[in-house]
Amino acid sequence: MPETKSDASGDAISEVPQIVASDEQLMAAFSRGSTDAFGELFSRYKQPMFGFFRRRLRDPAHAEELTQETFLALLRASSHYEPSATFRTYIYAIGFNILRAHRRKSAFRAMFHGTQGGNREPLVRNTMDADIWLRDAVNRLERMDREILLLREFEHLSYAEIAELLRLPVNTVRSRLFRARTALRELLAAPASISSAKDLTEYEERV
Numbered sequence: 178m179p180e181t182k183s184d185a186s187g188d189a190i191s192e193v194p195q196i197v198a199s200d201e202q203l204m205a206a207f208s209r210g211s212t213d214a215f216g217e218l219f220s221r222y223k224q225p226m227f228g229f230f231r232r233r234l235r236d237p238a239h240a241e242e243l244t245q246e247t248f249l250a251l252l253r254a255s256s257h258y259e260p261s262a263t264f265r266t267y268i269y270a271i272g273f274n275i276l277r278a279h280r281r282k283s284a285f286r287a288m289f290h291g292t293q294g295g296n297r298e299p300l301v302r303n304t305m306d307a308d309i310w311l312r313d314a315v316n317r318l319e320r321m322d323r324e325i326l327l328l329r330e331f332e333h334l335s336y337a338e339i340a341e342l343l344r345l346p347v348n349t350v351r352s353r354l355f356r357a358r359t360a361l362r363e364l365l366a367a368p369a370s371i372s373s374a375k376d377l378t379e380y381e382e383r384v
Contacts, residue, residue, distance in 0.1 A: 198214075198217070199264075200218065200221065200263070200264035200265060201260050201263065201264050203215075203217050203218050203264075204218065204255075204258055204260070204264050204267075205258070205260065207255055207258075208255045208256060208258045215251075215252070215255075218251075218264075219248060222268055223244065223248075225332065226244045226247050226248075226268065226272055227240055227241060227244045228331065228332070229269065229272055229331075229332055230243045230244055230272070230276065232327055232331060233276060233327075234279075239279070243272075243275050243276065243279060246275050247268065247271050247272050247275055250271050250274075250275065251268065251271060254271070262341055263338060265334065265338060266334070266338045266341050266342050269328075269332065269334065269338075269342055270342055273342070310365065311365065314361055314364035314365050315327070315361065317360075317364055318357050318360055318361065319357075321343070321353065322353050322354075322356060322357035322360070323357065324343065325339055325343070325350055325353050325354050325357060326354060326357040326358065326361065328342070328343075329354055336350050336351055336354075
């Protein structure tokens with residue numbers, strides 16, 4: 178029998194333990210038409226996805242735009258959702274695809290306008306030196322090592338999730354993450370200042 182207690186009027190109130198639905202359960206419910214389930218997923222993943230894009234783009238407005246695009250893509254794909262992977266891996270895969278499309282569009286605009294860098298976003302100069310050194314050090318890592326490091330340290334994905342997302346063996350993820358952390362420690366031990374706004378701009382474009 179469920180435990181009961183009385184409110185101020187003396188009426189009995191059942192104490193029913195609340196069960197927190199998993200991401201996968203929420204996505205399954207959403208694919209069946211539950212808008213409440215989508216609202217909960219949006220609440221859980223809006224900030225993580227914004228952080229994912231913000232660490233890879235210079236303009237926070239673009240990061241916000243791509244975050245919205247990710248959830249729109251999730252809406253469109255909901256009827257075809259199959260729980261073959263964790264939801265977290267699923268939504269980050271969508272985010273990766275949207276990020277790649279954004280970079281392809283940026284490269285096309287750069288060629289169309291005949292500029293090497295395209296329509297550059299405003300350069301933010303109020304970053305602390307330590308943050309600039311850290312971002313520059315991360316950027317100096319090999320591209321795949323950098324992605325693995327960001328996914329592990331900032332997005333907090335498990336080794337298995339990273340392996341599935343990047344289509345790598347788990348042991349490769351472990352070894353490359355160790356290599357990335359070691360290289361990053363060495364770079365931070367003797368940080369090199371970014372010598373010019375051009376260097377910083379080129380770095381931000383690649384992140």
